Amino acid sequence: xxxxxxxxxxxxxxxxxxxxxxxxxxxxxxxxxxxxxxxxxxxxxxxxxxxxxxxxxxxxxxxxxxxxxxxxxxxxxxxxxxxxxxxxxxxxxxxxxxxxxxxxxxxxxxxxxxxxxxxxxxxxxxxxxxxxxxxxxxxxxxxxxxxxxxxxxxxxxxxxxxxxxxxxxxxxxxxxxxxxxxxxxxxxxxxxxxxxxxxxxxxxxxxxxxxxxxxxxxxxxxxxxxxxxxxxxxxxxxxxxxxxxxxxxxxxxxxxxxxxxxxxxxxxxxxxxxxxxxxxxxx
Numbered sequence: 001x002x003x004x005x006x007x008x009x010x011x012x013x014x015x016x017x018x019x020x021x022x023x024x025x026x027x028x029x030x031x032x033x034x035x036x037x038x039x040x041x042x043x044x045x046x047x048x049x050x051x052x053x054x055x056x057x058x059x060x061x062x063x064x065x066x067x068x069x070x071x072x073x074x075x076x077x078x079x080x081x082x083x084x085x086x087x088x089x090x091x092x093x094x095x096x097x098x099x100x101x102x103x104x105x106x107x108x109x110x111x112x113x114x115x116x117x118x119x120x121x122x123x124x125x126x127x128x129x130x131x132x133x134x135x136x137x138x139x140x141x142x143x144x145x146x147x148x149x150x151x152x153x154x155x156x157x158x159x160x161x162x163x164x165x166x167x168x169x170x171x172x173x174x175x176x177x178x179x180x181x182x183x184x185x186x187x188x189x190x191x192x193x194x195x196x197x198x199x200x201x202x203x204x205x206x207x208x209x210x211x212x213x214x215x216x217x218x219x220x221x222x223x224x225x226x227x228x229x230x231x232x233x234x235x236x237x238x239x240x241x242x243x244x245x246x247x248x249x250x251x252x253x254x255x256x257x258x259x260x261x262x263x264x265x266x267x268x269x270x271x272x273x274x275x276x277x278x279x280x281x282x283x
Contacts, residue, residue: 066247155242181251
């Protein structure tokens with residue numbers, strides 16, 4: 001990796017396949033795939049997810065009918081006043097991302113951490129620095145990002161927050177989220193300008209702006225491209241959709257069930273195992 005400057009002066013990373021990188025041994029992480037492994041879905045998904053996948057059309061319809069905001073693929077950020085906090089503090093958040101998340105040893109591949117992403121996230125192409133995961137804080141990582149922590153703790157219904165890092169040339173194939181109970185927000189932190197970096201949500205093409213937010217429903221089919229020679233970084237937030245009953249009861253129950261599964265526990269354990277491996281490197 002070689003340092004480059006973004007248009008706002010932040011230091012980003014340029015991909016260099018010949019550069020030496022100090023990266024922890026992924027064998028320390030449970031079930032971690034080989035970097036060259038073929039993308040495929042994780043087997044042994046918990047029962048609540050396997051059943052939910054077949055019934056999610058029914059549940060999503062109930063949740064949609066109870067939604068207090070639009071069910072469109074892309075939502076109006078003005079419906080979520082707290083997004084202004086992200087825009088106001090974006091430079092401080094970006095600086096923390098540069099200091100912690102852009103180090104290869106600090107930000108593992110999402111495929112290494114999350115079994116649910118192994119069908120779409122090739123190792124070392126989509127990396128993550130988790131701050132919050134399915135309602136569980138990653139205290140060690142939060143302590144390293146005080147400005148970001150202060151902001152995300154004010155987000156109503158916060159479910160997940162992490163720095164999402166796409167290597168040059170990455171394509172995240174067409175996929176969809178698990179439940180309409182959650183909405184996704186991206187805050188652009190480092191957006192390369194030497195090519196095209198974009199996302200398709202349903203039939204809309206979106207592009208990030210540094211310091212700008214995008215809010216969308218990831219249950220619509222979507223995919224992402226980084227057709228540049230540089231790294232793209234966003235702060236990815238998932239939060240609870242504002243709902244009335246009965247949709248709120250259904251959504252809350254489903255999310256509580258997911259949080260209690262071994263599936264989520266494995267992802268949490270993988271983050272902690274990765275951090276422990278990083279510490280061993282520094283001894």
